[in-house]
Amino acid sequence: MRRHARPQAAAAEGGSGGRILLPFTSQAISRRALEAAIRLARAEGATLMPAFLARVPRNLALDAPLPAASAVGMPLLEAIEQRAAAEGIPVDARVGRGRTYRDALDRLLAQEPVDRVIISAAEDSRHGLGDHDLAWLLATVPAELMILRPAPDDERRFSVSAVGGHF
Amino acid sequence: MSPAGLTPLIGDSSGRNLASDIAPAGPGHAARGHLRVVLGMAAGVGKTVRMLAEGRTERDGGRDVVIGLLETHGRADTAAAAVGLELVPRRVVSYRGTELEEMDLSAILARAPELCLIDELAHTNAPGLEHEKRYDDVEDVLAAGIDVLSTLNVQHLESLNDQVAELSGIRVRETIPDAVLARADEIVVVDLTPEELIERLRAGKVYPLGHVDAALNNFFRIENLSALREVALRQVAQEVGTRRLAAASLAGGRGLVGSRDQTIAREAPSAVSERLLALVEPYPGAQRLVRRAWRSAQRLGSELDLLWVRAPGTISVEQEQSLTALRQLASLLGAHLLVEESDTVAETVAAVARRQGTTYILLGRPRPARGLARLQTPLPLRLLELLPGVDVRIVADRVKRTTEEQR
Numbered sequence: 001m002r003r004h005a006r007p008q009a010a011a012a013e014g015g016s017g018g019r020i021l022l023p024f025t026s027q028a029i030s031r032r033a034l035e036a037a038i039r040l041a042r043a044e045g046a047t048l049m050p051a052f053l054a055r056v057p058r059n060l061a062l063d064a065p066l067p068a069a070s071a072v073g074m075p076l077l078e079a080i081e082q083r084a085a086a087e088g089i090p091v092d093a094r095v096g097r098g099r100t101y102r103d104a105l106d107r108l109l110a111q112e113p114v115d116r117v118i119i120s121a122a123e124d125s126r127h128g129l130g131d132h133d134l135a136w137l138l139a140t141v142p143a144e145l146m147i148l149r150p151a152p153d154d155e156r157r158f159s160v161s162a163v164g165g166h167f
Numbered sequence: 168m169s170p171a172g173l174t175p176l177i178g179d180s181s182g183r184n185l186a187s188d189i190a191p192a193g194p195g196h197a198a199r200g201h202l203r204v205v206l207g208m209a210a211g212v213g214k215t216v217r218m219l220a221e222g223r224t225e226r227d228g229g230r231d232v233v234i235g236l237l238e239t240h241g242r243a244d245t246a247a248a249a250v251g252l253e254l255v256p257r258r259v260v261s262y263r264g265t266e267l268e269e270m271d272l273s274a275i276l277a278r279a280p281e282l283c284l285i286d287e288l289a290h291t292n293a294p295g296l297e298h299e300k301r302y303d304d305v306e307d308v309l310a311a312g313i314d315v316l317s318t319l320n321v322q323h324l325e326s327l328n329d330q331v332a333e334l335s336g337i338r339v340r341e342t343i344p345d346a347v348l349a350r351a352d353e354i355v356v357v358d359l360t361p362e363e364l365i366e367r368l369r370a371g372k373v374y375p376l377g378h379v380d381a382a383l384n385n386f387f388r389i390e391n392l393s394a395l396r397e398v399a400l401r402q403v404a405q406e407v408g409t410r411r412l413a414a415a416s417l418a419g420g421r422g423l424v425g426s427r428d429q430t431i432a433r434e435a436p437s438a439v440s441e442r443l444l445a446l447v448e449p450y451p452g453a454q455r456l457v458r459r460a461w462r463s464a465q466r467l468g469s470e471l472d473l474l475w476v477r478a479p480g481t482i483s484v485e486q487e488q489s490l491t492a493l494r495q496l497a498s499l500l501g502a503h504l505l506v507e508e509s510d511t512v513a514e515t516v517a518a519v520a521r522r523q524g525t526t527y528i529l530l531g532r533p534r535p536a537r538g539l540a541r542l543q544t545p546l547p548l549r550l551l552e553l554l555p556g557v558d559v560r561i562v563a564d565r566v567k568r569t570t571e572e573q574r
Binding site for chain 1: 337
């Protein structure tokens with residue numbers, strides 16, 4: 001974990017201990033990353049901010065609707081929110097968009113400060129944030145950054161199948 | 168039949184209707200022709216072969232059928248399907264030193280068959296021809312009283328262009344206004360599972376074998392094809408629904424008021440389509456409501472509006488942040504976020520709903536009223552009073568329910 005000087009994030013509704021950003025890019029995220037984010041949020045009374053990062057193809061305007069990406073991200077946001085709510089953790093979800101996932105995250109972080117960012121190093125770099133992106137995060141993001149080391153149980157993923165009830 | 172002897176009207180870019188200049192005006196040619204479109208999700212599903220097979224059946228049934236334009240793309244089975252059908256030769260157009268072959272509109276009009284098979288409705292003509300687009304040529308053919316059977320890939324539809332570009336990463340340049348398809352008398356969908364299409368591709372039935380790997384790595388991926396197939400089937404289902412309602416309305420209203428039939432037929436498309444309006448406020452929990460509303464809109468294939476009726480005055484930093492997040496979510500989902508400043512929530516919602524043509528309103532569970540507000544009619548009931556015919560749905564707080572069940 002690396003610390004940077006950062007502006008104090010405004011506490012979101014229900015969470016008084018800051019905001020924890022949990023970016024993701026695909027239909028499933030590392031269960032360890034989610035559990036870590038929930039544990040930290042509970043311990044600190046923080047708000048969990050799951051953030052779906054969408055990559056906008058270059059042949060589309062940056063603000064074009066992305067129904068296919070939405071179909072990937074929205075159910076997982078729902079599943080994360082339900083999981084966090086079961087633990088009593090307040091959630092304030094975000095979506096970020098950019099030409100690359102890094103660009104999307106960069107734009108999101110430029111809009112509003114967060115206190116922590118949690119990312120699993122075991123995420124599939126072909127479809128999400130790769131090694132270079134993690135290095136970029138360490139060098140530039142004005143927040144505490146928690147990068148989870150790869151571990152044997154990284155194969156356990158949290159996916160849309162966890163959504164309770166119809167969505 | 169050869170079109171020899173006819174003078175092609177190359178260079179006439181006035182867009183005038185050639186049918187009136189050339190086509191015979193005898194009996195049987197007075198009424199507009201019948202347009203039937205064979206729609207598919209992608210190249211290679213068999214649209215052209217289907218068109219040719221239908222043409223052959225019509226010819227065998229005694230009709231005068233010609234091929235106005237055929238694109239075989241080098242596919243042997245397509246060429247084989249055309250054997251025995253009369254073909255109107257293409258005309259050669261010179262453009263910037265290059266010779267291009269285009270459909271010979273004037274020859275088709277002069278030949279005046281009963282049915283003309285015209286492939287690739289969305290094609291863009293070489294500059295200098297009568298029309299810029301082939302669907303305009305087809306309009307001339309129809310106007311001459313000739314029936315037309317044509318083909319179209321769903322990705323060429325204008326309204327789906329962005330969606331398809333996102334799905335496939337490929338933007339199609341040749342588009343066709345949705346109204347052209349809506350004017351078709353019949354739409355037939357040629358359906359193939361993505362797996363079957365890829366099998367055809369691998370067998371070299373779609374592109375030459377040397378191009379197969381590139382196609383498989385780009386456009387012809389299972390996920391692309393599945394999504395495009397869904398788009399094609401949904402498009403046809405929507406058309407069928409619209410026409411069914413229009414037909415039912417026409418049958419029901421027959422003989423009553425002369426102009427009513429036309430009005431119903433004209434309004435049928437909007438009658439079958441839903442439009443959702445979700446009432447939101449800039450706070451974190453609103454995103455769940457938006458996601459639920461979007462999901463419902465997806466299932467109904469409808470537009471989604473989000474409305475925040477904002478009380479006059481300033482908003483807090485937290486509200487500003489939540490509003491920005493809502494805007495971004497709306498933009499990603501293709502929803503329209505509307506902000507109206509007013510003290511009277513129900514009346515404002517009703518006005519917006521009427522303006523937008525809303526058929527369905529979604530809102531979160533209202534907060535318990537305090538003070539004098541307890542004497543007022545709750546918002547959902549007020550909306551039902553103000554908007555007869557509009558469904559009102561209160562979205563359950565499933566997060567809360569899940570939490571309580573676990574206690």
